[in-house]
Amino acid sequence: MKQLTTGQFYGQTNQKLEIGGIILTDTEYTHDWVDWHYHENAYFTFILQGNVLEGNKKEIYNCTSGDLLFHNWQEPHYNRKPKGYTRGFQIEVRPEWIRQSGIALDQVQGSLKLQDPELKLLFFSLFRETKMDDATTALAIETLLLKTFTTLHESHQTDRKNKPLWLGQLREILHDSYPENLLLQELSLNLGIHPVHLSRDFSKYFHCNLGDYIRKLKIEKSLVLLSQKQFSLQDITYACSFSDQSHFTRSFRIMMGTTPSDYRKLYSK
Template identity: 55%
Template sequence: MQYLKSGEFFGVINETTRMQGIILTDTEYTHERVDWHYHENPYFTFILQGNVIEGNKKEIYNCSAGTLLFHNWDDAHYNNKPPGFTRGFHIELDKDWFMPFGIDIDNLQGNINISDPAVKLLMYAVFKENKLNGNDCSLAIEALLVEMFTKIQGNAKLLKRDKPLWVERIKEMLHEIPENLRLTDIANDLNLHPVHLSRDFSKHFNCTLGDYKRKIRLEKALVLLSRLDYSLTDIAMECHFADQSHFIRSFRSQYRITPLQYRKLLLNK
């Protein structure tokens, strides 16, 4: 089984940024098949464009744009790439990087498919910082990474608790329901009292129901910005913003740049 050392990834590396304990890599996936392998350090894979299939000992992930995976250093996996252009952003972390922040990497075993939209939005923020500021953004990126791991570990603790059945159901609903659906409609579908749902949602998601839904909309918009066949108006409609102006205002409030500026960062390798 192949063992990849620090900074090594299969494919064509477009750009590498090295910081203390951190390596950021922008990589084009060029291999149709990458056999079982593992890496010297733990790292994130964030799919920016295209699609790749990744398998490990437990699961197989169909990774389209916006997919975020975390791999611990000793966990083997393989990749198959369907036809078409695929590009990923990797953040590799030296094992000693975690210690000063009190992050216990042993609690993050295996290959983890991260679905929390809050964590994904932080990853997009890391990408933005790297593309805008390069080596001058180490402080900002470290702070974002610590926040990401805080949320990931918090989510892991929540998963270990007993949770009501409605928690998994509402995750699916919030990605599917129309924007104009009311709290009472959601509560009725889950067979809950709306006050109970509103009060207990934050216990299981660490944010309000409204905040969670807004994060889903922005996450979807960020994925669609990688596709040139979608105009800003198309994205605003697809993500249920009132109009393009509302989309731009919401996006700029979150990222301090416009969607068009972010698209240029995303597509200019």
């Protein structure tokens, strides 16, 4: 089985940055099939555009734009790419950077598909930083990556808890529709729990309040759609349940620090 060394991925490298023990790679996937292999370092793969199938010893992940995977070091996997353009953003971390940062990576084993919208928004921000590439890029990337690992650790700890049945039902409702006008009373009725109980326990499992979680999901979806040229800003506005384009732009700027149109330009860099 082949081992890929630091910064090595199957495909065409569009950009590679190395900041201390952090290696960031923007890669166009060009191989229809990649046999079993593993990587020298622990790393994240964030699908920017297109589709790819990834399999490991336990699961097979069908990944599309906006999907995020984490692989601990030397975790074997394979890839299959359907026809069409696929682009991924990878971040590797050397063992010495992990040790110096005090990250308990040994608690997060194997290959994982990460669903937390906070993690995905952090990766959209990390991607943006690589395209800005100015005097503060290195500091911003390291800060964002440390926050990523903190969030990953919190999500992993939450996943290990004995979670109530309604939690999975709630996640499904929110991720399927993130309804703008759904009232707490109505949501509680659907789940069969008291509104106070839902409001109190939501932050325990999702690390933010219900309203903020829905806002993150909406911005996350808009970022995925911005990578697809066939969607206009007006299309995205209504697909993500914003009342109008100015509301979309304002909400996007607050969460991402830039406008949707300016972020869209990053995909051509």
